[in-house]
Every structure is written in structure tokens, then in C-alpha cells.
Amino acid sequence: MTKQITFLGLGVMGGYMTANLAKSGCRAKAWNRTRDRPGIQIAAEAGAEIISSLSEATRSAEIIFSCLGDVPDVEEVLLGKEGVVNYAPKNALIVDTSTIGSTAAKKIGAELAQQDLRFLDAPISGGDIGAKNGTLTFMVGGSKRDFAECEPFLQMMGKNIRLCGNIGSGQAVKMCNQILCALNLVGICEAMLLAEKQGIDPNLIVEVCSTGAAGSWALSNLGMKVANSDVSPGFMVKHIVKDLRLVREIAAVASLELPGTELSDRLFKIVQTLGNGEGSEQGTQAMIRAYREKESG
16 A cells, blocks of 8 residues: 555554554554553554654645544644644545544534545444454445545454445444443343352353344453453443443433433443542443442442
């Protein structure tokens, strides 16, 4: 691939995503706001060129990917006083893989367009496992032309890639995805607890139920972690809480009640308060700690 690619944000997901681009033969530059993230080394060892300044990273880029945190992070990096909008070449394609909701995506897309920059919102699903293995799902919003240009690079990082509609549509689908992820974990945690009360090894629930109608990505990949109280981070609790905030904001505008989402949000927030806030940095499977806390209380 001869296009100059830049990747902004080398966190749990971005480091592996950049590495997969580099391993696939891309001329990949990468930048991160802080210099102590493990993802930086992961990307560098795969052949990506780590750049210290955002301006240098983006000046010659034809396609710029970003994988950041919340809406303010994306707005600062893309639109801020020292943001991409000030350095990227005219007609460059900006592809944001963060989860920021459709309202923010449409706003960012419009502001970039005013500066002759193109935009795709392309939120991802699949966790750190999917990022590492190059099997992420991409939900993309934008023009067919821009999607066609970007798709070969998305295929280097993902396995399931879908154009969902105009700008903001990728984020709209991602919001639905996050509801499913959150409620899957409610089911997994409650199934594990019921198994324990009946004297059944929770690992058996994963082995048996994942092959039937109850099978899901969450059960196969997070079920064992729940069963073994492994709360090591893949997709962190603080990130799902942020995503569910976006879901609730959209639901409020639509006057839509989502009691299952409210329950999962409440459980994740209980985990956030545990251990002086350490729960925020744990994987979403740490939801089981909220149930354990109720039992011990």
C-alpha cells in the first residue's frame, strides 16, 4: 500500500491496530499524547514510525485514523488549536474509530468539511482480542467513495466491515452494539452466580452454553474471566460507562426508556467505586464485582 497512513492514539486498541497496518505493508506513522503507553512499543516493534508531534505526524498523511477516548479528546485532537485540522493536507481522509455518538460525529464531520477534509466515523467492536488478531468489527458512516478508499486498510485491522449509511450512522449502530454488550454481561454474571448456588462449576456454563442458543462473543471471550474472577482490562469499565452515557443521552432525546441499559449502567458504576476507583481501570467483566459486593453487603 503506497498511501501515507497516520494513526493517532496508541492505547489498548490503537497500538494493535497500528501494528496490523504496519505488518500489512503500510507506510504507517503513529502518534500518542503520552509517551508511556504499551501500545507505542507494540506499534513500533511492528514497523510503525513513532512521531513525537501531531503536526509532523499528519502533515503528509493521506488517511488519518484516530482511536481516542471521549468526545472532548476527539474534538481536541482533530479540531483543537493544535489539532489535525491545522496540519492535514487538503482532501485528506480522517477516519475516527472512537465511540463518540452520532451527534458528535456529525458535528466533527461538518467542521472538517469546512476545512476541505473528508471524514468517516468508524467505531469498532471486538475488544483488545479483536484488535490484536485483526478481527475487529467496523461500523462505518460516510460516503460510499470515501468508504471504498478506506476499506482496504480497514480489512487489515478487521474482519467484519460495514458501511451503515451517512456520517453518524456508524456511531448509531455502535450505540446499539454497546447496549448488547452491556446486557450480555448482565446475563453472564447472573448465570455464573446461579451456577455457583447450584454447585455447578461456572466454567462448565461457558463450555456448554456457548455451543447452544445462549452462545455469544461475550460468553466465549469473557465468560471464563467472569468465572475465574479475572478482571484484567481489555475494554475497561470506564469506557463502557462513557458509552452508556452516550446511549442514555440519545434515549433521552428520543423519549425512550431503556431499563436494561439503566441496570447495566448502575452495576458498572458500582464497580467504579470499588477499591478507591480501581474498578474503572478493570475490564467490563468486572461487573461480577457489583454482584459480589451485594452478596457481601
